[in-house]
Amino acid sequence: MVTTNVERLEGELNEVQNEFLMANGMDFNVNFNVCGQSFCYEITDKQLNICKSYSYEVNFCSDLEKKRYIKRYAKLSLYDYLSKKFNVELPWGALTGIRPTKLYYQHGENREKFLKEQMRVSDKKYNVLTKIANAQSNYYEVSENNTAFYVGIPFCPTRCSYCSFISCEIGKLSAVNEYIEALCKEIEQSKKLIKNLRSVYIGGGTPISPSIQNVKKVLDAVGKVNCEYTVEAGRADCINEEVLALLKEYGVNRVCVNPQTFNDSTLQLMGRNHTSKEAIDKYHLTKKFGFKVNMDLIAGLPLENFEIFKNSLEQAIALRPENITVHTLCLKKGSKLKELCERLPEGEVAKMIDYSAERLEQEGYRPYYLYRQKYMAGNLENTGYSLPGEECVYNIDVMEEIAQNIACGANAVSKRIFVSENRIERIGAPKDVKTYIEKIDKLLEDKKKLFTT
Template sequence: MIIYFSYQPEYLYDALHELIRMAYPDAALVRDNTGPADMEIAVNLKERTHIVSVQGSIKEGTRATAEQQGFELEMGEDGRRNEIKKRARTFMLRLLEKHLGQPVNSYGILTGMRPVKLIHRFLDQGMQKQDIVSRLEHEYRLQREKADLLVEVAGNERPCLLDPESARRLVSIYIGIPYCPGRCNYCSFSGAVLHNYRSELVPFLAALRKEMEAIGLLINNLGFKVQSIYLGGGTPTVLSTEDMSRLFELLYHRYISSATVEITVEAGRPDTLNPAKLRQLEKLGVDRVCINPQSMNDFTLLQIGRNHNREGVVRSVEWAREAGIKNINMDLIVGFPGETLRENMYTAEKILLLHPENITVHTLAIKRGSRMAEMGKAVDSAQRVEEVRQGVDCFAAVFRQAGYLPYYLYRQKYMRASMENTGYSLKGHLCLYNIQMMEERQTIVGLGGGGASKFVNPGDWSLSSLYNPRNPDSYVENVETLIRRKVDKLKALP
C-alpha cells in the first residue's frame, strides 16, 4: 500500500508519522504526490495566540473520513510546541481509529522508544501511581493494561536509579564488537559477518584499544568510577581467548574498580561457545552472560538462520553454570513466521527448565534490508497481529507465575502488532546496565562499533548523544575523530 501523507506545519511530520506507520505498518508513506496512491492522509493545523485548530482527512478509494478540532493552549511559550504536537498526535490517533473502526496502538500517542521515562518524570514530580495510570489512560490514550505495565516497570526500576550526586561520579561502559559468525534472517545489518579473523578483527581491535586507552585515561583523570560494563555486539564471543584476555587486561587497567558491580558479555550465539571460553569469562570477572536462543523450536531456528538447535542452547547454559557464571539472560522473540501460541508455550516451558535469572522477551521487528523483509515475511494479517499479542501475553503470564518481574521495557520501529520488548528478572538479579541505559539517568560511554554514548546532566536529567559507526571499517577509519568528540563531551559534564 502507498499512502500519500501531507501536513502543515512542517514540524508535524515527526509527531504524526509514527502513528500512521503503526496503523499501516507495511505501507510506504510518501510526501511527494507524484504518482497514484492507495490512500491520502492530510492534516492542516493553524495556530493563533491561545487557540489552535486542526483539520484532518483520510481518503481511501470511495471511503473518506474527516475530523476537525480546536483547543486552547494554557502553557507559556517554552512548552507550546510540545503541547501542540501532543494534541496533534491525539487528533491523528482519533482520526485513524475512526477510519479503521478499531484501536491503532495499545500505547496511545506514545510512539517513542522509552515510554517508562515519562513515568519516572511523573514520579519525580510526586505523582501517585494511581494518578499516573489515570493520566496515561485519559491524556495519552493508553490501554489500561499497558499503563499498568509501565508503572509497574518504573516501580521495579526505581531503587536502581542513581541520585544526582551518584550520577555525577558513576558512569557505565558499553563496548561494541560488531561481528557475528553469521547473519540471522531478521537482522538488517549485513556488513559485519566475520569472514576472516586476521584481516577484519585484528585492525578493529587495534582501533578499539586506542579508543579504550584514551577514554579510560580521561575517565580516571576526571574522577569518574565505572559502575557497570556491557560487552555487546554483534557477538563478542567471536573473539579468541587471547584477544578477550587482552581486552580485559585493559579494562582492569583503566576501567574496573571496587565501584564496578556488574560485567555482562553478550554470548548471544550458542555456536560461539564452549566450556573453555565460558570458564575464561568467569575467571575474567564476568558475572552475567546472555545466551540467546530466540526460540526453542528447531524448525524456527533453522528458518531464521541460526547455526544452533535447542540442544545447543541447553548445552551452553549447562557449560555456563559449570563455569560458575552467576547470572544468565536469555533472549526470546515473539512473532516469527510459523510460530503460534503453541510454539510460544513450548519455548517458555523449555526456558524455565534452565532457570535463567533474566529473560528478555522481544517482539519481532522486521526492518527493511533484512532477509525476512526481502522474502516478504513482513506482512501482518489481523490473525497474525492477534497471534503476536497472544504470544507476548503468554510469555508475560508464564514468567510472572514463575517469579519473574518486568524490570525494563522499550519499543522499536517496525515491531509486530505495535507491542514492546520487556526484560524479566528474578528478584535480586536486575541488570543495572539495562536500567541505566534505558532510563538515561547515568552517563553511558559507548566504545567500539555501534557504541552509543549518552552524556547526562544530573541537574535536570537532560542529555546529549554520540554514536560510533556500526560498520567496522568506518569505525577504524574515524576512531581518532570519535575519541576527540568523546573527550570534549566528557570534559563538559557538570
C-alpha cells in the same frame, strides 16, 4: 502517507499511521493552528475527501515546551481520527517513542491522567509501566556521576536472517585485528572519563566470536572492575569452556545466552548455526561457571505460532535464568522475513506477549525494563523480566537514560546527561568498521570534549 504544516513531524505522524495496518496506502494531512488558548488540528482524509477538527487546551511554560506539545497533540489528533475510523484502540495509544517509562517518570503524580486519558495508553500497558517502576525502585538513580560502560564488537559467526544490526560475518572480514586494536585504544582512553562505574556491558554482534586472543585483549583493556559486568556471549555456537573460563578470570559476572527460540526448524530458517539442544547445553555450561544468565526470546518469528512460542517460553522458564527478555520481532519493510511474518494470524503476537507476561509473573519473574522500536510486529514492545534482586543494572541505566553512557566501538553511541537542564548530548561512532578504524583519533577527541567540558 501523512503530510503536515508542523515542521519536522512527518516522520512521527507516519509512524502513527503505520501502527494502523488498515491505513496502509492511505493519505492524510494534519493542519495545525492556534485558536485562542487551544491547539487546533484539522485532519483531512484524502480518500474520503473529508476534514475533521480536533482541539486541545494546552498550558505551557516555554517555547521549547510549546513546540513539544504541538507535536504531541498533532500525533494524538491523528491517532484519535484513525482509531475512530477503524474502530481500533492500540495498546500504546498515540505514543510512538522508544521509552514509555521515561514519560511515566517525567509526569510524576499526573502520570496516570497523562498516559491513560491524554495519550490513550491502555490500562494493561499502564499497569506494566507501574510494575516496572516498582522493580526499578532499588536501582533508579538519576545521576551525572553514574556511568554505564559499553564495548561493542560487531562480528558474528553467520548473519541471522532477521538481523538489522551492523554486525558482519567474521570470516568475511579482514580487518578484525585492526578493529580490536582501535577498540582497545578507545577503551583505554574512555576509561579515564568514567566517574562512578555502575555497570560494564560487552555486546555485539557476538562479542566472543573473535579469536580467544582478541577477546582477551578486549578484557585486558577493560581491566578488573568492581560492579556488574556482562558479556553478551549470545549464540550457543560460540560458547565454550575456554571462553567462559577466560570471562570468569576477568571478573565477568553475567553472561547472555540467547536461544531466541527452542524450535529447531526456526533456528535453521534464521541461519543460526546451532540447535535448541545446544542452546540448553551451553546454558548449563555457563551456569557451571557460576555466571548469572540473561536470556532472550523472540515472539513473532516467521512461521511460528502461539504453541511454538509457548513451548520456547516454557523451556526458558524451566531453565530458570536470572533474566528473560521477551522481544517482539522487528523487521525492516520489504525484507523476505517480513513477508513470511505477515502471514501470522492477526493478534497472534499480542497473544504471545500477553502469555509471556502472565506465565513469567506466575513463576516469580517481574518486568523491570521495556522499550519499543520501529517496525515491531503488532505495535508491541520488548520487556525484560528478572527474578527479584537479579535485575541487570546496565539495562535500567541505559534504557531510562539516567546515567552517563560511555560507549566504545563501531556504531556505539555515547550519551552525556545534563540533569538540571533535562537534556542529553550524544556522539555516535561510525557504523562501518573500516571508517571506525580510520576515524578513531577524531572520535576520541570528540568524546573527551563531550564528557569533560
